[in-house]
Amino acid sequence: MNDKRFNVLLGFAAMVVVFIFAGFLFTLVVQSLPAVKQEGAAFLYGSEWNPVTTRFGALPFIIGTLMTSAIALAIAIPLSLSAGIVMGEYVNSLWLRSVLNTLINVLASIPSVVFGLWGIEVVIPLVRSLAMSVGAPPYGAGILSASLVLAIMIIPYMSSMTREALVNVHAGLREGAYALGLTKQEVVTGIALPFAKNSIFAGILLSLGRALGETMAVTMLIGNATRIPTSLFSLGNTLASVIASQFNEAASDVHRSAMMGLALILFVITMIIGWFGRTLMRKGVGAHGE
Amino acid sequence: MKRNAVSKSLMLLTLFVLGLTSALGAQTLLGSGATFPAPAYTKMFDEYYKLTGVKVNYQAIGSSGGLKNIQDRVVDFGGTDSFIKDADFSKYPGQVVHIPTVIGAIVVTYNLPGSLKLRLTGDVVADIYLGKITKWNDKAITELNPGVKLPNLAIMPVYRSDGSGTTFNFTAYLSAVSAEWKSKVGNANSVSWPVGQGAAQNAGVAGVVKQTPGTIGYVELAYANQNNMAVAVIKNSSGNWIEPSLASTSAAAAGAFPADTRIVLVNTDAKEGYPISSLTWLVVYREQNYGNRSREQAEQLVKLLWWMIHDGQQYVTALDYAPLPAPAVKASEAIIKSITYNGQALIK
Amino acid sequence: MENNVFTGEYKRRKRKDIVFRLAILVPTGIVVSLLILILAQVVMNGSKSLNLDFFFQQQKPFGEVGGGVVQAIVGTIMVLVVAIVIALPVSLLAALYLYEHKGSKRANVLLDVVSTLQGIPSIVIGVVIYIWVVVPLKTFSAFAGGIALSIVMLPLMISMIKESLDMVPSSYLEAALALGVPRWRAVVEIIVPAAASGILEATGLGIARAAGETAPLIFTSFGNPFLSLNFMAPVSALPLVIYEYVKSPYDDWHQKAWGAALLLVLFVLSLNLLIGTRKKR
Numbered sequence: 001m002n003d004k005r006f007n008v009l010l011g012f013a014a015m016v017v018v019f020i021f022a023g024f025l026f027t028l029v030v031q032s033l034p035a036v037k038q039e040g041a042a043f044l045y046g047s048e049w050n051p052v053t054t055r056f057g058a059l060p061f062i063i064g065t066l067m068t069s070a071i072a073l074a075i076a077i078p079l080s081l082s083a084g085i086v087m088g089e090y091v092n093s094l095w096l097r098s099v100l101n102t103l104i105n106v107l108a109s110i111p112s113v114v115f116g117l118w119g120i121e122v123v124i125p126l127v128r129s130l131a132m133s134v135g136a137p138p139y140g141a142g143i144l145s146a147s148l149v150l151a152i153m154i155i156p157y158m159s160s161m162t163r164e165a166l167v168n169v170h171a172g173l174r175e176g177a178y179a180l181g182l183t184k185q186e187v188v189t190g191i192a193l194p195f196a197k198n199s200i201f202a203g204i205l206l207s208l209g210r211a212l213g214e215t216m217a218v219t220m221l222i223g224n225a226t227r228i229p230t231s232l233f234s235l236g237n238t239l240a241s242v243i244a245s246q247f248n249e250a251a252s253d254v255h256r257s258a259m260m261g262l263a264l265i266l267f268v269i270t271m272i273i274g275w276f277g278r279t280l281m282r283k284g285v286g287a288h289g290e
Numbered sequence: 291m292k293r294n295a296v297s298k299s300l301m302l303l304t305l306f307v308l309g310l311t312s313a314l315g316a317q318t319l320l321g322s323g324a325t326f327p328a329p330a331y332t333k334m335f336d337e338y339y340k341l342t343g344v345k346v347n348y349q350a351i352g353s354s355g356g357l358k359n360i361q362d363r364v365v366d367f368g369g370t371d372s373f374i375k376d377a378d379f380s381k382y383p384g385q386v387v388h389i390p391t392v393i394g395a396i397v398v399t400y401n402l403p404g405s406l407k408l409r410l411t412g413d414v415v416a417d418i419y420l421g422k423i424t425k426w427n428d429k430a431i432t433e434l435n436p437g438v439k440l441p442n443l444a445i446m447p448v449y450r451s452d453g454s455g456t457t458f459n460f461t462a463y464l465s466a467v468s469a470e471w472k473s474k475v476g477n478a479n480s481v482s483w484p485v486g487q488g489a490a491q492n493a494g495v496a497g498v499v500k501q502t503p504g505t506i507g508y509v510e511l512a513y514a515n516q517n518n519m520a521v522a523v524i525k526n527s528s529g530n531w532i533e534p535s536l537a538s539t540s541a542a543a544a545g546a547f548p549a550d551t552r553i554v555l556v557n558t559d560a561k562e563g564y565p566i567s568s569l570t571w572l573v574v575y576r577e578q579n580y581g582n583r584s585r586e587q588a589e590q591l592v593k594l595l596w597w598m599i600h601d602g603q604q605y606v607t608a609l610d611y612a613p614l615p616a617p618a619v620k621a622s623e624a625i626i627k628s629i630t631y632n633g634q635a636l637i638k
Numbered sequence: 639m640e641n642n643v644f645t646g647e648y649k650r651r652k653r654k655d656i657v658f659r660l661a662i663l664v665p666t667g668i669v670v671s672l673l674i675l676i677l678a679q680v681v682m683n684g685s686k687s688l689n690l691d692f693f694f695q696q697q698k699p700f701g702e703v704g705g706g707v708v709q710a711i712v713g714t715i716m717v718l719v720v721a722i723v724i725a726l727p728v729s730l731l732a733a734l735y736l737y738e739h740k741g742s743k744r745a746n747v748l749l750d751v752v753s754t755l756q757g758i759p760s761i762v763i764g765v766v767i768y769i770w771v772v773v774p775l776k777t778f779s780a781f782a783g784g785i786a787l788s789i790v791m792l793p794l795m796i797s798m799i800k801e802s803l804d805m806v807p808s809s810y811l812e813a814a815l816a817l818g819v820p821r822w823r824a825v826v827e828i829i830v831p832a833a834a835s836g837i838l839e840a841t842g843l844g845i846a847r848a849a850g851e852t853a854p855l856i857f858t859s860f861g862n863p864f865l866s867l868n869f870m871a872p873v874s875a876l877p878l879v880i881y882e883y884v885k886s887p888y889d890d891w892h893q894k895a896w897g898a899a900l901l902l903v904l905f906v907l908s909l910n911l912l913i914g915t916r917k918k919r
Contacts, residue, residue, distance in 0.1 A: 006822030010738060013731030014748050017796070020789060021751045024758065027766050050482035052475070082665035090659070100670070102911075107673045109906045110680075111850020113877045114899040117884050118676055121683075121892075128502065137446055139487050139502060152676070155669055183651050185658035213759030215853040216881065224451035224488035235487045240761045244853055245451050245488070247765060249352035249480070256358070263762045274757035275750075318864075318871055320777065332699035332863065345864040347872055363776050489885075493700075496887035516701045517887045581776045609701075 024267070032261035035254050043261055049226040049242075051250075056258035058265060060228045064143070064236035065266075067229055068218065069211040071147035072154060077204060080155045084162025084200075089188050101160075108156035116220035119149040124221065127233075136233035141223035144232040146241075149217050154207040161203025165196035165284065198284030205277035209270050215240040239266040319590055322349040323356015323369030325491040326456045326510045327570045330392050330611045331369070334602045344590055350491060353455035354479045360386065360573050363581055366591050368573040371455020372462075372479060373552040384580060387625050388571040389595055390551045390618050392603075392611040393543050395511040395534040396460050396566040398522040401499050402426065403441060409434045409531055410522040412467030412557075412565065418506060419447050420470065421485035426504070448498050448507035451488030454479055459556055459568040460508045466557040508566075511539070512610040526565040527557050534564050539612040542567035547617035551625065569618075572598075578631045585631050592636040595626050677903075684900025687893045697863040697874075703890045707898055709865040713780065713873035714849060717859055720784020720869065721848055725791040726841055732792075733799035734825065740804075756793035761853040763789050768857040778872040783859025790851055791844035798843065802836020803829060839913050846909040850902055852877035876902045 035056055036043050046057015087104075091097045127148070128140030169192050177187045193200070223235030224245050237245070239262045250256040321331075328350035335346040351359075353370040360368030361382055373388055398415055400408065414430050417423045423430055427440040450457045458479045465472040475481050489498045492509045499507040500517055511534050514521050523531045532538050542555050542563030555567045572595065578588035599622045603613040614622070629636055695706030732748070739745040767786040772778055806829050814824035830837070860872035861882065876898045883895035 003820055003822045006825070007738070010731050010735035013728050014735040014744075016728055017732050017748065017755070017792065018751050020792070021755055023770075024762070024766050027769055028762070031769065048482065051480045052478040052482060079665045079669050082662035083669045085662050086666040103670065103673055105910060106677065106907055109846055109850075109910050110676070111852070111877055111902055111906065113850065113852040113880045114680060114903060117880055117895055117899050118679060120884055122679065137444055138504065139446060141487060141498070152672060156673075159669070183655040185655040186651070189658070209757050213757070213761075215759060215761040220881070220884065225486070226482065226488075240759050243761050243765060244856065246480075248857060249355040249454065250358060260765065263765050266759050267762055270757045270759060271754050274754060278753055318866065318868070320872060329700040336699045339864065345866065347862045347864060347866075349861050349872070362773055364772055364778060491885060493886040497885060500887050513887060
């Protein structure tokens, strides 16, 4: 062994990682070609997904993915921002802070399939009685159930990102503001949040990336219908959940290829959002007032 | 020094893995596919394990998945409820044969308050799944069920979200009895459902129906009975109301049996036959020497198949499947004897 | 007069402060109680099905009451072993690459690739590994499942190991180099051991993260009702068992799904806590 060989070894490991990434992209592109060739651009906006007539349009799942993620964000943002602010600005006792931190970490590490199980046994019956009381079809499963559980799943992630963004704001800024006699609320909304907003927004984007790609819990709760969802109580599918529920049982080669195409769409979307989030994050770190 | 130790232990681990692989390889068989006979298969394979020590791993992933896996040659056998069509044989890298295992009934199950017993015709079931009948107290249903007090409740159809032979046979039946179904939806392992909720696998559909009032679904009889679910009495092509049972299922297969065992049983003309009955098959390659398969592996497989159509049959009735009728056993014996390794028959 | 304006203004501001406090404390309360509720339900429902059979028996045929999930416990351990055997060396070396080429263009590209890999939906990993490993090897296997999980672990472990390498004071390396030790030996024998606790931590978190993954296993390790020790054959895993059982109509299996969920949560939790307490010291 010498320095040269050592460097070659390291370079090799780096290549492996890059190769995995490039290989994923390549595999997905090649595998989805048959379906894309058959459908053309309609693969993206076609509203019919029918294995019998072998028509494959991804629109119902793109809409399903956007709907569940949007609703989940709408629920999760106020809750996580609040929790993040409380943890970052209000809790002074070290003991309580570490309890909250541990709780959040524990929740972030609960596997998706366990959330799915919890959703089936707890959330679906609740949503079913809600649906019955408003006269919607009482499946229980559907967009709302999936979104609710999705929201709970991203809350720990989003709130700890918020907390971190606030903690990173330069302490001197805050002390100066208190010295001027500002109330806590004024310090938080007037000083801390504006300085942390890029990082917080980045945290929201990264959480969105997670929500879009979340598979198991959504598959178990969304009802697996291949139609475009029209209401909160509609059954639907996301890009990820349709792959999980149909891939092993694909009826034809085009059907399988179409699912690889869905995987590709999902991959590209999460890639773009992740990239955007990380760029913002870097910018955010520079804007912490240090 | 440390690095050496690491690479050495890595090598040892690899050797260990390879050793285990060769030591245990012959003792296991892998299959995947139809969920419709899965309760019967898991029971049979459990008994077979106690008898021979051979572990047969069957993953109930749906018929389409089983066929795809046998096509990719990643399993020893595939299970399917819909036989391979002539036009599709060319998709397989070798000649495949069908061995029927049991006959099952697909029942129309529902969840209604009170223990109501319903009579339904194929037409009405088709209209429900077409979204034309949406309430349980629709005239079309009440007319068939005089004296039954049906609630003013929305009907929620539940279907299989995965590709499945159960769906194939159910939609084959609906296509046979409803022209509108045939033209609008058709008949396949997975179809584009006009209305309703998808659930994965027989167990999934049974699960949703059991948990949701107002639902209607189609599952294998065994799933319905094991879970005390209500099943509908269906009118067959001879105009008789038939309760799904072992006897009425067997009756559906009473006719002639083709040598390649590929026969559709739905909408049978047998007078006492239940109209949504189906055979289910295992699909294997006729020539077993492919990939890295050993002769032992092929022999294990053939032994298992032989056992399943003979001794294995004793376990199926308890699970509400009808055993194979004598002509089917005879045809299957001939097929199993035709399975070869390097061109040599594996069983005589 | 003037004084009144000030106290009025002060009161208004004070009131606003209290309203804001309530407005964030209430949602936080909701979040905390939800989290506690979920944990409590997993623990209560799960503990009911924990008994000796649960740990030491194989799965019973469909619909029969009894049996256990030993095949899934062992299967989970097997796929995790394969995954870590692959992920640890690759991520350590890749992190060392980042350490050695800090700031270079190539290192930045690699960093971007690592972050992007972290965002790959797990279902996509399963689908691709099916094509890369299962189809060529002609069998579903614990090995294929392990490879899929190693890809889940890699990006997380690379970035964590890199961070812990970066935290080693650069004077360590400089001192060694000044003594004439070849660079590679200085890195391997001084920097890596100095970052050992961080590397261990990364390994633990990688395992914790991968242990609960279901989607990458559905198309790779596939599942198995029998206990199997063969790495080249399908094996079950705890997340797979949960997914399969919860879809079933059998009450006993639902009960067992909760049990498996509790087991999985306890495992992941103890890994996290272990690392958490180490970190504090």
